[in-house]
Amino acid sequence: METKNHDNVCEESVFGTIFNDTSKTVFNYIYYKFGNEEKAHDAVQEAFVKLWENCAKVSPAKAKSFVYTVANNLYLNVIKAEKVRLKYADKTLKTTNESPEYLMEEAEFKQKLDRALNRLPENQRTTFLLNRIDGKKYAEIAELEGVSVKAIEKRMHLALKSLREKIDGI
Amino acid sequence: MQDNYLAKWLNNELTEAELAEFKKSEAYATYHRIREVSERLEAPHFDREQALMAVKNKRTLQETKVVQLNPFKKFLKVAAAISVLITASYFYLNTLGEKVTTQYAEHKEVVLPDNSEVILNADSQISYNSKNWESQRNVELDGEAFFKVAKGKRFTVTTDAGTVSVLGTQFNVEHRKDFFEVTCFEGLVSVLFKGQEKRLPAGTSLVAIKGALVDTHSPNTEVPSWVNSESSFKSIPLRYVLDEFERQHNIKVVTENVDLDQLYTGTFSNMDAELALQSISVPSRIKFKFEGNKVLFYAENTP
Numbered sequence: 268m269e270t271k272n273h274d275n276v277c278e279e280s281v282f283g284t285i286f287n288d289t290s291k292t293v294f295n296y297i298y299y300k301f302g303n304e305e306k307a308h309d310a311v312q313e314a315f316v317k318l319w320e321n322c323a324k325v326s327p328a329k330a331k332s333f334v335y336t337v338a339n340n341l342y343l344n345v346i347k348a349e350k351v352r353l354k355y356a357d358k359t360l361k362t363t364n365e366s367p368e369y370l371m372e373e374a375e376f377k378q379k380l381d382r383a384l385n386r387l388p389e390n391q392r393t394t395f396l397l398n399r400i401d402g403k404k405y406a407e408i409a410e411l412e413g414v415s416v417k418a419i420e421k422r423m424h425l426a427l428k429s430l431r432e433k434i435d436g437i
Numbered sequence: 438m439q440d441n442y443l444a445k446w447l448n449n450e451l452t453e454a455e456l457a458e459f460k461k462s463e464a465y466a467t468y469h470r471i472r473e474v475s476e477r478l479e480a481p482h483f484d485r486e487q488a489l490m491a492v493k494n495k496r497t498l499q500e501t502k503v504v505q506l507n508p509f510k511k512f513l514k515v516a517a518a519i520s521v522l523i524t525a526s527y528f529y530l531n532t533l534g535e536k537v538t539t540q541y542a543e544h545k546e547v548v549l550p551d552n553s554e555v556i557l558n559a560d561s562q563i564s565y566n567s568k569n570w571e572s573q574r575n576v577e578l579d580g581e582a583f584f585k586v587a588k589g590k591r592f593t594v595t596t597d598a599g600t601v602s603v604l605g606t607q608f609n610v611e612h613r614k615d616f617f618e619v620t621c622f623e624g625l626v627s628v629l630f631k632g633q634e635k636r637l638p639a640g641t642s643l644v645a646i647k648g649a650l651v652d653t654h655s656p657n658t659e660v661p662s663w664v665n666s667e668s669s670f671k672s673i674p675l676r677y678v679l680d681e682f683e684r685q686h687n688i689k690v691v692t693e694n695v696d697l698d699q700l701y702t703g704t705f706s707n708m709d710a711e712l713a714l715q716s717i718s719v720p721s722r723i724k725f726k727f728e729g730n731k732v733l734f735y736a737e738n739t740p
Contacts, residue, residue, distance in 0.1 A: 399475040423444035
């Protein structure tokens with residue numbers, strides 16, 4: 268990372284690397300927040316064009332949090348959250364042994380989880396999905412959201428708690 | 438159980454004991470299920486390559502926007518050029534200073550910023566800069582003028598033939614074609630002529646004709662005679678006398694068979710042309726024919 272400091276974000280290759288590392292996270296983050304793919308695409312564009320404009324001022328080490336901050340500020344209180352639609356990866360090989368009852372029950376559970384996820388507060392849903400889908404560590408989610416790791420753990424805890432409550436119908 | 442234990446559990450950070458206790462709770466089954474199923478969740482498809490292209494396109498789009506700002510830059514260039522011109526011409530005009538000119542048969546009195554007086558003879562011109570007069574008392578002269586200089590710093594009269602400088606005095610400077618004369622009436626005048634400095638005490642003159650110094654007599658008046666409407670000469674070639682007559686009376690002079698190099702000593706009136714003509718012709722032994730605005734001088738012995 269220290270050697271990277273000598274590079275310049277204005278350099279096409281450095282910019283490309285940062286884009287590959289960060290763009291999908293930005294896209295998913297905005298999508299989890301608002302459930303709007305178009306807005307998520309716009310956020311990626313906006314954030315990286317801003318990064319390019321300020322490439323001389325932003326060091327490669329700071330580029331990631333710069334992009335997160337731009338994306339985060341973009342839709343501040345501007346748009347309404349829509350329904351977040353997520354798919355499930357097929358467990359093609361495992362399914363062979365499972366009974367139709369089990370599959371039915373599984374589909375039902377997924378539906379419940381979907382509903383529960385959409386009823387979560389936006390910051391809890393975002394944290395939960397960034398961790399579950401993107402495999403982001405709490406520390407990185409904290410950086411993205413601009414809050415402490417402790418706060419992310421709290422959100423995660425509350426997210427799990429209310430998901431379970433909604434699924435079990437408590 | 439510690440704070441946020443669900444988050445810790447998801448991160449595999451619970452201790453053995455805590456985990457065992459959590460597994461015993463009735464909610465555990467659902468939590469476990471959530472953990473398992475959410476592992477298989479997928480976000481919408483995101484094409485990095487396409488997104489990067491989109492960013493690059495927008496980047497170039499914005500870069501051309503910057504190019505569109507150029508008209509303002511052009512305007513700035515023009516504005517800068519104009520302001521440079523204005524400033525330059527302001528300073529240039531400042532250095533030009535004041536200019537006073539007299540025509541034929543015209544005298545003028547000029548009072549300089551320090552109350553020094555200049556009396557300008559006919560067909561003469563002075564220019565000076567009143568802006569920095571305090572630091573530099575300098576007058577450029579072409580023609581003839583009488584100076585009464587107020588006491589103060591060095592006062593300089595510059596002509597093409599030579600430079601006259603004084604501190605405070607009265608003197609006359611005449612610079613005509615091939616003719617240069619400085620007469621000091623009071624104080625001490627220093628004349629820089631052809632690289633040589635000559636000091637003229639009160640009552641002396643310096644005359645140079647065609648760039649060569651000529652012996653001359655001292656003036657016996659307090660001011661140059663022309664200030665009193667007379668023109669006086671002492672051993673001056675006739676051609677310069679006739680030139681002076683032309684200037685004072687605004688009468689065109691034509692000569693025929695007249696030796697213009699003969700020396701003339703005398704005075705003519707600047708008021709009465711007829712009288713002046715006689716003052717010139719009688720001692721020079723030439724005749725003249727005076728018609729309107731023109732006078733013809735001719736030798737006595739020509740028919």
